[in-house]
Amino acid sequence: MRRFLILLKNEGRLSLRDMNMPIFALGMALVILVVLGMLYGRAEAEPGAPYTFLEQSFGAVCAVSMCAGGLMGLPMVVSDYRERKILKRFRVTPMSPALLLAVEVAMYMLYCAASLALCAVAAVCFWGVRLPGHPAAFLGAWLLTMVSTLSIGMLVGGVAKDSRQAGVIASVLYFPMLVFSGTTVPLEVMPEAMRAFVRLLPLTQGIELMKRTFLGLQADALLPVTVMLAVTAVCAGLSIRFFRWE
Numbered sequence: 001m002r003r004f005l006i007l008l009k010n011e012g013r014l015s016l017r018d019m020n021m022p023i024f025a026l027g028m029a030l031v032i033l034v035v036l037g038m039l040y041g042r043a044e045a046e047p048g049a050p051y052t053f054l055e056q057s058f059g060a061v062c063a064v065s066m067c068a069g070g071l072m073g074l075p076m077v078v079s080d081y082r083e084r085k086i087l088k089r090f091r092v093t094p095m096s097p098a099l100l101l102a103v104e105v106a107m108y109m110l111y112c113a114a115s116l117a118l119c120a121v122a123a124v125c126f127w128g129v130r131l132p133g134h135p136a137a138f139l140g141a142w143l144l145t146m147v148s149t150l151s152i153g154m155l156v157g158g159v160a161k162d163s164r165q166a167g168v169i170a171s172v173l174y175f176p177m178l179v180f181s182g183t184t185v186p187l188e189v190m191p192e193a194m195r196a197f198v199r200l201l202p203l204t205q206g207i208e209l210m211k212r213t214f215l216g217l218q219a220d221a222l223l224p225v226t227v228m229l230a231v232t233a234v235c236a237g238l239s240i241r242f243f244r245w246e
Contacts, residue, residue, distance in 0.1 A: 020073070024072070025069045025111040026065065026115050029068075029119055061119055066203075071177065079156075105150050109147075141213045152231065157239070183207065209225070
């Protein structure tokens with residue numbers, strides 16, 4: 001535990017110096033929330049709906065930081081360490097792939113939590129956003145979505161040969177999920193054929209579950225929970241099993 005905390009503290013300092021993650025993981029979600037708030041304000045999601053458009057979209061906004069940290073930040077940091085031979089030096093220490101990846105996951109979980117807190121404060125203070133559903137149910141859906149998204153980044157960072165390869169893989173994953181999973185474009189405005197396709201994305205399952213638990217709507221949680229747990233288990237296991245030190 002002591003090694004974990006020391007490494008997490010050092011990684012946090014390095015991340016704050018770089019400023020990419022504070023900008024994209026914290027700022028991007030807040031900017032999207034502000035833009036949606038300026039466009040829709042307290043307007044209903046649809047005529048007669050008991051919730052506003054912002055309340056319907058809050059879970060999707062929270063997923064922006066998960067995409068930034070899990071699909072871009074985490075794999076790029078680990079692969080950059082590999083390319084700069086830092087992981088090669090770690091290999092001769094008691095450091096294990098599981099410990100290293102756990103530290104990176106923990107750091108980006110902190111970013112996601114900070115983003116959630118900032119967005120929640122802004123949404124409540126400026127647009128009166130309410131939580132019609134049960135807080136524990138929403139937080140559970142948020143946590144599962146975050147962990148499954150970060151596990152994908154673990155896999156990319158664990159096996160990518162260098163930062164260039166990691167960047168290509170991360171971009172192929174990041175932009176489709178950011179655009180088509182319901183994070184920036186609501187599923188409600190997509191054609192039915194496109195909705196059927198994007199529901200195959202694990203992040204889509206998480207966003208739908210977060211939306212329903214946030215609004216207090218009846219949700220069939222079996223499919224999204226199963227998909228996200230399976231993604232987490234497979235990606236985490238493969239990232240440790242095939243981790244590249246150099």
